[in-house]
Amino acid sequence: MTEQPTTVSGPPASGGEAEHYLELYRRMRFIRRFEDEVQSLFMQGLVHGTTHLCSGQEAGPVGVCDVLGDADRVAGTYRGHGHALALGVDPAALLAELLGRQTGVCAGRAGSMNVVDLEHRLIGCFGIVGGSIAAATGAALALKRVGGIAVAFFGDGATNQGYFHECLNFAKVHELPVVYVCENNRYGEFTPFEQVTAGEIAARPQALGLPTITIDGNDVWTVRKTAAEAAERVRNGAGPHFIESLTYRYVGHSRSDPGKYRKPGELDEWRARDPLIVARARLSERYGTSSETVDRVDEEVEEQIQATVQAATDAPFPDASAPAREFAP
Amino acid sequence: MTTEIDFRTAINQALDEELERDDTVVFFGEDVAVAGGVFAVTGGLAEKHGADRVFDTPISELALAGTAFGSAVGGLRPVIEIMFGDFLPLTMDSLVNQAAKYWYISNEQASIPLVVRSAIGAGGRFGAMHSQTPISWFEGVPGLKIVCPSTPADAKALLKAAIRDDNPVLFFEHKRLYAMTGEVNGDVGVIGEAAVVRPGDDVTLVGAMRTVHECLAAAEALAGEGIECEVIDMRTLRPPDTATVLWSLERTNRLVVVEEGPRTGGWAAEIVATAAEEGLGDIDDIRRLTTPDHPIPYSPPLEDAFLPGAEAIAAAVRAL
DSSP states (O other), X not given: OOOOOBOOOOSOXXXXXXXXXXXXXXXXXXXXXXXXXXXXXXXXXXXOSOOOOOTTOTHHHHXXXXXXXXXXXXXXXXXXXXXXXXXXXXXXXXXXHHTTOTTSTXXXXXXXXXXXXXXXXXXXXXXXXXXXXXXXXHHHHHHHHHSOOEEEEEEGGGGGSHHHHHHHXXXXXXXXXXXXXXXXXXXXXXXXXXXXXXXXXXXXXXXXTOOEEEEETTOHHHHHHHHHHHHHXXXXXXXXXXXXXXXXXXXXXXXXXOOTTSOTTHHHHHHHTOHHHHHHHXXXXXXXXXXXXXXXXXXXXXXXXXXXXXXXXXXXXXXXXXXXXXXXX | OXXXXXXXXXXXXXHHHHHHHOTTEEEEEXXXXXXXXXXXXXXXXXXXXXXXXXXXXXXXXXHHHHHHHHHHHTTOEEEEEEEEGGGGGGGHIIIIIIIHHHHXXXXXXXXXXXXXXXXXXXXXXXXXXXXXXXXXXXXXXXXOEEEXXXXXXXXXXXXXXXXXXXXXXXXXXXXXXXXXXXXXXXOOOOTTOXXXXXXXXXXXXXXXXXXXXXXXXXHHHHHTTTOOEEEEXXXXXXXXXXXXXXXXXXXXXXXXXXEEEESTTOHHHHHHHHHHHHHGGGOSEEEEEXXXXXXXXXXXXXXXXXXXXXXXXXXXXXXX
């Protein structure tokens, strides 16, 4: 891949905007700390099975979800804690779900990979690579009638699935109101995406006639502005749009992955472009936000995180003797 | 009021009436709108209900099932057509992992009211990939309902019920029943109820779709020999109405289950297992008639020998 990340200059500074982006920083910081705690709870044996963290990728979910309205719907992935939190899912209920507790957002039935929270516009997180693409495309079919748009988050690996090709074509043929957000974090599980992906990812939606843009997915200003423009066009009936958001995950694909496949120095290069570092620098440069102000946000996030962990770890497990209904009545 | 129509018209009427009744019902699939379906089942629906509600899709079965699932989460009641049941493996992830699990794993936040119509069954010389009965592929999927009508009346009544059901339903139409005629009315059927279509006290014959008619023909022949067969039409195979089978077995003590589908892992095995588990004291003898465990052949004499017909059923009953 040789494409240059697109950067945007953004609107001029103002008080409201400074506060707004400080809030987006807060959300990203919260997701980062949430994932740290998930990792820690996993090591303690309290998060079960497997889990996929989005540490390093926070700007994508936060920037995109910030431009969505009440009628819009989102489908996320098995790396979906950030998608859920960016949509406003209760963090304690999300963490309780990961811990398999009764107070979990799905009462412990779903776990980390399959979270659903319709009240917060989350159609679902999908455990099979590419599943979110179909869910959002179908939701767009319904939303076309009532207003509102759908967003599908998925990774670079999903662009090689049948879901990707079939649904993008389907969406374009029917001009459905959907924004496809490919979070290209450079690795499909353990394998560099260039090794298993012919051509450029962005060339694929372009070939199907979808307006497509590749952006720096670690800059929440860029992500938000790009998403806002795409969402507005989609809302106005321009059909499906595609955003390739270039980013990087700091942790392995899942619990069993030490990340030995990374090129030497690659992790350090991306850490220098950490969404939180980028945001701190921009807050200072653009709005003169002091580092003390940002530090205070970090402290507030820390308090919220501790309360979240406490609430989730205190929650009871579900009653295994309670009857389960196979079918809706 | 009842009128005599063919099976494909019964399907068309059910779709038409439900599209008319409920604005959230939509219907889409390959060649279903402009062309009216490759089995000439869906003609006129697009013209009447509009291109927003009845439309043609790309040949993309996974996208068909996936968008049906997503649109159901979004508040629609989609009906899709998968042209041949043999194409259902292409839909599998969306139906099995997305639609069927949603109600349970979301902790009942929402269910998926979605119907998949699909033409199935052998005997038409379509070969190994256009003739299968894919029921056993889905029998082990919690959260799915499987409906298998054998008459125009049930086709119409059960399709209406499937569209009104809040769960994902696979609705199978046997290709060799499309031309069958019979009386229908405007009733909405009940999913999960078998029907006793011929009473008898000597042997219980259980079938679904085409094999119901083979069982009836066998019962007719056996009646001439003094053997009275009770014929049960399962009508729904997931969840199966095993209570009706056990009720009949209590009187007849002999059970023959006839499935057009592979022997290993089929629905007949499930019925027989339930009979053994819950009705062991009632059983004098028990048999399964199925298709063999090899792909469906093309050549007419090979395909005819492959299918469990009335003669084979009658022979099995005589041998009990």
